[in-house]
Amino acid sequence: MDFEFTPEQLEFVKEVEEFLDGNDDPEVFDVTRENMAQIVDTPLRRAFMAKVGEHGWLGMTWPEEYGGTNGEGIYEYLLNEALAARGGPQIGKGVGIIGKTIISHGSDKLKQEFLPKILRNEVEFAVGYSEPNAGSDAASMQLKATRDGDGWRLNGQKTWTTSAHFADWYWVGARTDPEAPKHHGISLFLVPMDHPGITVKAIWTMGDERTNEVYLDDVWVSDDYVVGELNKGFQYISEALDLERFTLFTYSPTAQRLDLLTEYVANAERDGVPLKDDAVVRSQIARLHTEAEVARVLGLKFVFASSEGGSPPTSEASEYKLFTTEYSRRLANASMDIAGPGGQLRVRDEDAPMKGRSESTYRYTVIDTIGGGSSEIQKNIIARRKLGLPKNF
Numbered sequence: 050m051d052f053e054f055t056p057e058q059l060e061f062v063k064e065v066e067e068f069l070d071g072n073d074d075p076e077v078f079d080v081t082r083e084n085m086a087q088i089v090d091t092p093l094r095r096a097f098m099a100k101v102g103e104h105g106w107l108g109m110t111w112p113e114e115y116g117g118t119n120g121e122g123i124y125e126y127l128l129n130e131a132l133a134a135r136g137g138p139q140i141g142k143g144v145g146i147i148g149k150t151i152i153s154h155g156s157d158k159l160k161q162e163f164l165p166k167i168l169r170n171e172v173e174f175a176v177g178y179s180e181p182n183a184g185s186d187a188a189s190m191q192l193k194a195t196r197d198g199d200g201w202r203l204n205g206q207k208t209w210t211t212s213a214h215f216a217d218w219y220w221v222g223a224r225t226d227p228e229a230p231k232h233h234g235i236s237l238f239l240v241p242m243d244h245p246g247i248t249v250k251a252i253w254t255m256g257d258e259r260t261n262e263v264y265l266d267d268v269w270v271s272d273d274y275v276v277g278e279l280n281k282g283f284q285y286i287s288e289a290l291d292l293e294r295f296t297l298f299t300y301s302p303t304a305q306r307l308d309l310l311t312e313y314v315a316n317a318e319r320d321g322v323p324l325k326d327d328a329v330v331r332s333q334i335a336r337l338h339t340e341a342e343v344a345r346v347l348g349l350k351f352v353f354a355s356s357e358g359g360s361p362p363t364s365e366a367s368e369y370k371l372f373t374t375e376y377s378r379r380l381a382n383a384s385m386d387i388a389g390p391g392g393q394l395r396v397r398d399e400d401a402p403m404k405g406r407s408e409s410t411y412r413y414t415v416i417d418t419i420g421g422g423s424s425e426i427q428k429n430i431i432a433r434r435k436l437g438l439p440k441n442f
């Protein structure tokens with residue numbers, strides 16, 4: 050396998066970087082929001098992503114009949130990594146999760162209504178799988194959908210719905226057949242977020258960003274807004290989660306933080322002794338660089354496996370998510386240790402070592418090891434799907 054980029058791919062990166070330089074606005078890009086930068090919503094950030102769409106860079110991997118260019122996944126990966134490196138919005142949910150699922154399983158009506166809007170960045174989505182008693186085991190979700198006329202009435206509660214406070218549409222799973230085995234009685238719905246009966250309440254994370262609880266009280270949804278076949282929702286959710294585990298956890302911000310730590314070690318002193326002469330620190334840095342290379346290559350492995358067609362590669366998505374998010378946390382912990390007490394200074398403090406990123410990532414990176422499925426769940430998936438070990442639950 051060749052891990053170097055081709056001249057065409059490098060040319061594309063150059064074009065993207067020039068475009069980003071031309072749109073370099075601090076209101077749009079902010080690396081200090083870490084991985085959560087992708088879910089910050091402002092009119093300027095929406096307008097910037099619309100420009101990305103005008104360039105034909107949203108939906109690059111979509112088939113031409115749906116407005117895409119049938120391009121290779123590597124270009125989408127390169128674009129997303131470049132956006133993430135600057136702390137900008139990313140192509141995540143609309144193109145990568147909802148759009149791709151609608152293309153594979155949605156009705157003509159849903160395709161016509163949503164796909165062009167996604168490509169023009171005119172619509173934001175929130176994803177509602179988790180509930181107070183259904184997180185890792187999402188198939189245990191209990192949000193009730195009862196038949197009512199030509200549609201369904203939804204009642205119940207979701208939790209941890211990121212983006213619900215600004216999204217336009219809710220991509221939400223509900224139980225349509227309570228008698229069926231738990232994986233076979235769930236359907237996926239699209240519901241406008243301003244529908245009467247939807248209440249959104251904030252949950253603030255230790256990473257200073259907002260996620261939400263969402264309550265649905267007698268929310269009626271027409272059959273037209275059921276995604277794909279009834280009671281097949283969990284199958285679609287599983288495929289979408291494979292995409293989420295890859296697209297929402299980018300590598301470039303981690304590489305950037307490793308550079309900050311390396312530069313700090315090269316120049317800082319502790320008790321009059323240069324850090325670069327400390328054998329323990331040298332060993333830590335060498336190890337972190339080696340692991341960074343593993344994370345980078347696992348990302349490429351997912352991209353190459355995806356380009357072979359069919360469903361998204363499950364175990365590659367889990368390997369990437371598990372290793373990269375745990376690595377990112379180890380890097381944050383090491384940065385905090387190496388910086389000493391000053392590492393607790395925050396990003397806006399001029400004296401903060403590593404521009405305060407050791408403190409911010411110490412908090413933010415924990416979240417990435419939970420959202421999109423916790424590390425333990427990724428290990429279970431790898432054990433079962435890749436190694437053929439029996440199910441443990």
Ligand SMILES: Cc1cc2nc3c(=O)[nH]c(=O)nc-3n(C[C@H](O)[C@H](O)[C@H](O)COP(=O)(O)OP(=O)(O)OC[C@H]3O[C@@H](n4cnc5c(N)ncnc54)[C@H](O)[C@@H]3O)c2cc1C
Binds near residue numbers: 176
């Ligand atoms: C910031 C943030 C944003 C999120 N955004 C969204 C969103 O937009 N939409 C959405 O639907 N969800 C979202 N989530 C929810 C996320 O997917 C869940 O938090 C996650 O799946 C874990 O579920 P839980 O919190 O209920 O923990 P639990 O499932 O209760 O797990 C608790 C602990 O037990 C471990 N565990 C559970 N089952 C097993 C097992 N079988 N084997 C070994 N260990 C196990 C877990 O790893 C974890 O350590 C978000 C979460 C966070 C933190």
